[in-house]
Amino acid sequence: MITKPFVCVLLAVCAAAASATAAEPSCVTVREGWVRLPPPGVTMAAGYGEIHNGCRTPVTVVAAGSKAFGDVSLHETTLVDGVSRMRAMERLPIAPGASVVLKPGGLHLMLMQPEVALAKGGQVPLRLSLEDGRKVDAMLAVRADAPRSAAR
Secondary structure (H helix, E strand, C coil): CCCHHHHHHHHHHHHHHHHHHHHHHHHEEEEEEEEECCCCCCCEEEEEEEEEECCCCCEEEEEEEECCEEEEEEEEEEEECCEEEEEECCCEEECCCCEEEECCCCEEEEEEEECCCCCCCCEEEEEEEECCCCEEEEEEEEECCCCHHHHC
16 A cells, blocks of 8 residues: 555655756756858858866767757867868767867867858857757857957
């Protein structure tokens, strides 16, 4: 027989678990996100910022998307034998408490197949998908040039 105290304890445990799960995605954030405004006629853009893992456990970014672009992917630019090369990153692990900086000439988001016209001062929605199924939403500011903090 199920007693009233048992039901109360069960409901409290379920509520705590639900609130912990709901709160957990907020421990991963995108800071100072921005998109460089592409020249007229160019159908791709690049996104930058800092992805911070404030969680107590490692996280891995496995995908990115945006309602403003048909295709969004994470890329890394490297210099190999004096030649700049770009490759897609399938997984981006981030340790607890660590941040990964997306910046020109390094890790960045490739934003292709625009669905809307970008304008300086506008916003681009971004959704990162984590390996465990969680989603992280952010907004990227559209800028004509890099902010001073990104130029370092």
